[in-house]
Amino acid sequence: xxxxxxxxxxxxxxxxxxxxxxxxxxxxxxxxxxxxxxxxxxxxxxxxxxxxxxxxxxxxxxxxxxxxxxxxxxxxxxxxxxxxxxxxxxxxxxxxxxxxxxxxxxxxxxxxxxxxxxxxxxxxxxxxxxxxxxxxxxxxxxxxxxxxxxxxxxxxxxxxxxxxxxxxxxxxxxxxxxxxxxxxxxxxxxxxxxxxxxxxxxxxxxxxxxxxxxx
Numbered sequence: 001x002x003x004x005x006x007x008x009x010x011x012x013x014x015x016x017x018x019x020x021x022x023x024x025x026x027x028x029x030x031x032x033x034x035x036x037x038x039x040x041x042x043x044x045x046x047x048x049x050x051x052x053x054x055x056x057x058x059x060x061x062x063x064x065x066x067x068x069x070x071x072x073x074x075x076x077x078x079x080x081x082x083x084x085x086x087x088x089x090x091x092x093x094x095x096x097x098x099x100x101x102x103x104x105x106x107x108x109x110x111x112x113x114x115x116x117x118x119x120x121x122x123x124x125x126x127x128x129x130x131x132x133x134x135x136x137x138x139x140x141x142x143x144x145x146x147x148x149x150x151x152x153x154x155x156x157x158x159x160x161x162x163x164x165x166x167x168x169x170x171x172x173x174x175x176x177x178x179x180x181x182x183x184x185x186x187x188x189x190x191x192x193x194x195x196x197x198x199x200x201x202x203x204x205x206x207x208x209x210x211x212x213x214x215x
Contacts, residue, residue, distance in 0.1 A: 007130065008062060008065065008066070010130065010131060010134065011061065011062070011065045011071065011134055011138070012058065012061070012062060014131070014134050014135055014138050015057060015058070015061040015062075015071065015073055015138055016048050016052060016057060016058075018103060018106060018135075018138055018139050018142055019051060019052070019056075019057050019073060019074060019075035019142070020046060020048055020051045020052075020075065021102050021103075021106065022074075022075065022099040022100075022102055022103055022142060022146070023043065023051045023075045023076070023077075023078045023099065024043075024044065024045075024046065024051075024078075024102075025098040025099050025101070025102040026038070026077075026078040026080070026095055026096070026098055026099050027039065027043045027044045027078040027080075028044060028098070029094055029095045029098040030078070030080050030085065030095045031044065033085045033086045033087070033091045033094065033095065034084050034085055034086050034091075035080055035081050035082075035084035035085050036084075037079045037080055037081045037084065038078045038079055038080065041078075041079050043078045043079065050076075051075040051076055052075060052076070053074065053075050053076050056073045056074040056075065057073055057074065057075050058073075060072075060073045061073040061138075069190070069194050070137070070141045070144075070194055070197035070198055070201065071134075071137065071138050071141050072138075072141040072142050072144070072145035072146075072197070073142065073145075074142075074145075074146070077152065080092070080095055089160060089161040090161050092157050092160070092161065093157050093158045093160070093161035095157070096154040096155075096156075096157030096158060097147075097154060097157075097158060099146055099154050100142070100143040100146045100147050100154055100155075101143075103139040103140070103142040103143040103146070104139070104140070104143045104204075106135065106139040107135070107136045107137075107139035107140045107143065107204070107208075108208060108211075110132050110135040110136050110139075111132075111136050111205075111208045111212075112208075112212060113132070114129075114132035114133075114136070115208075115212055115214065116212075119132050120132045120133060120136075136205075137201060140200070140201045140204055140205075141197060141201065143204075144197055144200040144201065144204075145197070150174075150178060150181060150182060150185075151171050151172075151174045151175035151178040152175050152178045152179070153178070153182070156171060156175070156178075159171065
């Protein structure tokens, strides 16, 4: 499939939808657990302008797609006050994992629909197959990227909940430079990172096929 502006726009729309639902899941679970910070900040909304980060929601995913690398990214973090949450660290872990789980669910839903309709394999035409394939792989990419245990990614919140106090302080110190560390890892070890992402995606796709009885 030739790369053209139309396909880039489609991928960008998929990315925006995926990051909005990811961040909305964080805010909703936080609200359920007693913290209304996200609600008061107007983040419990589907309005993309409230969530989109120009770099992580647009620039990075588009560049990765053009480079034919696994697509991932992020949005503006939903504001959370951990002190308001039930179960404190474990509450924060639940809030954090809600985002990646939402992406995993989106990937599985589009996989199931695409699989049983044949749209994933071209029954509805090349464009439909592209849309369903990208919905699956973009969301798997977001899920895998965000569960990495590097502050401030979601996986670090789960690690924080189970870590001893001394290690929690280390994570807090790392978080100050977390975004720089993430960018550095991508720049320095991009190829290794891509291979790990692709391996994770392939494993999850095989699991999806197993769940629908096709593997």
